[in-house]
Amino acid sequence: MxxxxxxxxxDSKLVHVQPIPFRFRIVTWNAGKSEPDCDAFRHIAFPSVSNNIIVDLIVFGFQEATKTVVGSNSFHKTLKNCLQNENYTAIISGYVGSAILKPIWLYIFASDRIGKSQRVNLLKFKEEYILKVYNGNFLGRITGYKGIIASCIQIDKSINMIFVNMHLPAGKGEKEERCRLWYKFLQEYQSNIIKNDYLFAFGDQNWRTLNILSVEAILEAIKKEEYTTIFNHDELTQMRQKNSTESDTQCLKDFFEAPITFPPTYKYVLNSDAYQIEKDEEVRRPSYTDRILISTFSNDLEIIQYSSINDVKLSDHRPVFADMILHQRSKNNEMSKxxxxxxxxxxxxxxxxxxxxxxxxxxxxxxxxxxxxxxxxxxxxxxxxxxxxxxxxxxxxxxxxxxxxxxxxxx
Known part of the structure; x- marks a missing residue:
């Protein structure tokens, strides 16, 4: 016996019932037309504050990234070569916006180990792997740099995750324009048959700190690390908390965001930790413009860390990243059961x-x-x-x- x-x-033929956790990282950064070298990309891809967590997937959302396609220092080529040296391969890369200036790039890199395991599959939006939504008319495709780009992957042939990188219209008081572009994306997205279990909306969303909080009060809160004070006066936070039926107040209303424990990511003086609070005689309040939001939050999705990367100072924005672990299905419980x-x-x-x-x-x-x-x-x-x-x-x-x-x- x-x-x-x-x-x-x-016996090798026994079926394993417990799924293997899937670790992934989302990084968003408005690069401000900078040309990062490989060392800078390493800091962005593998932040020192991430406690050296090894992830299966890295998703990058860049805004205002230069579209230099030739030369050893090109943004696109440097990123791919740098990540390849770290045993990560790009499975998705594409841009939306101006083909000349400051496009919005979306990259998905899979570790070589996870690539061999075939746990990740790409899904199409009708005929394409990438969904693009431009801001404005046809002219915006040539000269504009605001828009939304999305891609979808499937984990373990059961869980669909949509990654949406966006650069929404800038300017304080322009929340209606920002929401209008978001609704335009939703209309395009919902016309596709593809379903999602999780939708991640990230990028330079351009939400600003409200005028009712003075610059001095904001700087004092940053000094004391009382970030909740600033966050509570954030444009998106206020808009999502309202119980109004107006269309603009419903923008991203049902999305979840992890607690913010880092200072505002905009607007910095280049290569400095100081904020640029004036430009062309206009007061600029430090703001949480760069965000990572989640459509559905459940016990199956664990957020390990949500933070900014303060050692990359090449732009007037600080990169923001989120580390997450997907444990198992939470939706379609009956199917899972x-x-x-x-x-x-x-x-x-x-x-x-x-x-x-x-x-x-x-x-x-x-x-x-x-x-x-x-x-x-x-x-x-x-x-x-x-x-x-x-x-x-x-x-x-x-x-x-x-x-x-x-x-x-x-x-």
Whole structure:
């Protein structure tokens, strides 16, 4: 029975019921037409504040990234080469906006290990792997740099995740324009058959700190690390908290955001930790323009960290990243339950088959051994009988010899 238990435990055909956690990182950064080198890209892809967490997937959303397609220092080429040296390969890369100035790039890099496992599959929006939404009319495709780009992947052939990088219209008081572009994307997206389990909306969303909070109060809150004070006076936060039926107040209303524990990411003086609070005699309040939002939050999606990357100072924006772990399905519970039940049933049936096979083998072995023992017993009996017969014959012969000897002498 010990042999049977060991065989069942290590049998390679058993079905694994528990899914393997999937780790991924989302990074958004308005690069401000900068030309980062490989070292800067490493800081963005593998932030020092991320506690050296190894992820299966890295999603980059860049805004105002230069579209230099030639030369060793090009944004696109440098990023790909740098990540390739770290054993990550681009499975999606594309841009939306101006083909000349400051396009919006979306990249998805998979680790070589996860690529070989085939856990990640790309899904199409109708005929394309990338969905693009431009701001404004046809002219915006040539000269504009505001828009939205999205791509979809499927994890373990069951969970769909949509990654949406955006650069929304700038300027304080322009929340209606920002929401209008978001609604335009939703209209394009919803015309596709593809469903989502999780939609991640990130990028330079250009939400500003409201005027009711002075610049001095903002700087004081930053100094004391009282970021909640600033966040509570954030344009998006205020808009999402309103119970109004106006269309602009519903923009991203149902999306979840992890608690913000970092200073505003805009607007910095280049290569400095100081904020640029004036430009062209206009007051600029430090703001949380760069965000990562999630359409659905559940116990299956664990947010490990949500922070800014303060050691990359090439732009007037600070990069923002979020590390997450997807444990298992939370939506379509019935489907998940049925799938798990089927796996358990398959495992149970397989175990029963193995047990039957081992029991049959065991019984056949016992029967064979019993048959051999019977044969040995019969042979032994035959030998005993034969020995007894030979002994009797010898005794009779001896008696005859003894009786016949005197007769011979007398004669």
């Amino acid at each position: 010990i042999v049977i238990s060991i065989s069942i435990l290590f 049925n799938t798990s039940t089927e796996k358990i049933r398959t495992t149970t049936n397989h175990i029963k088959t193995i047990v039957k096979q081992h029991i049959l083998t065991f019984l056949m072995t016992i029967a064979t051994m019993t048959f051999v023992c019977i044969l040995i017993f019969l042979v032994m009996c035959q030998l005993i009988i034969k020995c007894q017969t030979q002994k009797t014959d010898m005794q009779q012969t001896a008696q005859i010899n003894i009786v016949g000897t005197p007769s011979s002498v007398e004669s």
